[in-house]
Amino acid sequence: xxxxxxxxxxxxxxxxxxxxxxxxxxxxxxxxxxxxxxxxxxxxxxxxxxxxxxxxxxxxxxxxxxxxxxxxxxxxxxxxxxxxxxxxxxxxxxxxxxxxxxxxxxxxxxxxxxxxxxxxxxxxxxxxxxxxxxxxxxxxxxxxxxxxxxxxxxxxxxxxxxxxxxxxxxxxxxxxxxxxxxxxxxxxxxxxxxxxxxxxxxxxxxxxxxxxxxxxxxxxxxxxxxxxxxxxxxxxxxxxxxxxxxxxxxxxxxxxxxx
Numbered sequence: 001x002x003x004x005x006x007x008x009x010x011x012x013x014x015x016x017x018x019x020x021x022x023x024x025x026x027x028x029x030x031x032x033x034x035x036x037x038x039x040x041x042x043x044x045x046x047x048x049x050x051x052x053x054x055x056x057x058x059x060x061x062x063x064x065x066x067x068x069x070x071x072x073x074x075x076x077x078x079x080x081x082x083x084x085x086x087x088x089x090x091x092x093x094x095x096x097x098x099x100x101x102x103x104x105x106x107x108x109x110x111x112x113x114x115x116x117x118x119x120x121x122x123x124x125x126x127x128x129x130x131x132x133x134x135x136x137x138x139x140x141x142x143x144x145x146x147x148x149x150x151x152x153x154x155x156x157x158x159x160x161x162x163x164x165x166x167x168x169x170x171x172x173x174x175x176x177x178x179x180x181x182x183x184x185x186x187x188x189x190x191x192x193x194x195x196x197x198x199x200x201x202x203x204x205x206x207x208x209x210x211x212x213x214x215x216x217x218x219x220x221x222x223x224x225x226x227x228x229x230x231x232x233x234x235x236x237x238x239x240x241x242x243x244x245x246x247x248x249x250x251x252x253x254x255x256x257x258x259x
Contacts, residue, residue: 005248006200006248006249006255007252008248009245009247009249009251009252010245010249012241012244012249013120013121013242013245013246014067014069015066017062017066019241020238020239020242021060021061021066022059023231023238024048024056025055025059025060025063027231028055047090047093047094048089048093058085061081061085062082062085064078069124076129079124079125086114087114087118089114090111090115094111098110105152109149112145112149113239115141116141116246117243119138119139120243120247120250121246123135123139124246124249124250124253126253126256139189139190140190143187143189145186146186146202147182147183149182150180152179153176154176154179157176158172163213168212181201182202184198184201185198185201186198195254197251199251203243203245203246203251206243206247210240214233214236214237214240217237218233218234218237
């Protein structure tokens with residue numbers, strides 16, 4: 001049953017990439033404003049500058065990459081294109097802002113989320129098709145990202161706890177618990193200790209958050225003012241979906257390599 005779930009990971013990851021690309025195209029000229037009072041004229045993937053034609057161009061490119069992830073013929077080209085462009089734009093457009101404000105947890109997240117998605121994409125073809133140095137570098141980046149996310153859970157303990165819905169008990173406990181799991185998974189991936197289980201656990205965490213937090217928020221179940229028409233809420237949802245499916249796809253690939 002676990003292997004069947006993990007095999008869905010690539011489809012979930014590809015879906016997230018395709019929808020993020022499509023959302024960028026929709027939001028390139030503030031089109032989301034027609035859905036409500038929120039006007040949004042900047043890309044929903046914030047590592048792109050707010051230049052409409054550029055946002056549309058890369059939106060189309062990433063839709064093609066997402067579709068290519070589902071085909072063996074175009075898998076390697078799609079992962080290289082997706083990973084490379086995510087990394088370049090993150091380092092060029094967001095990293096300088098974060099360097100100027102190193103204490104900003106929000107900017108830190110905006111740096112490490114796309115880098116994680118990029119490195120996951122680059123690892124998808126498997127060890128036989130991924131150069132050793134690139135594979136090691138990607139695992140190091142993801143390990144660091146997971147550890148940073150875990151530490152940030154403790155640094156922003158009260159704030160993150162306030163985001164949890166009322167029906168979930170012991171908010172502070174769960175934020176701290178997932179912070180520890182993040183750190184443990186980062187260490188596992190970085191040192192190759194129970195690596196497959198670490199990837200599976202990361203995907204499971206994000207799956208839980210997608211179902212219990214992101215989907216209800218974006219659909220207005222939790223009555224967050226303006227959430228249903230806020231592109232940032234939708235992009236957060238689909239980034240979380242990507243960080244659910246991608247790690248499961250990696251875990252599935254590791255299982256196949258062990259046979």
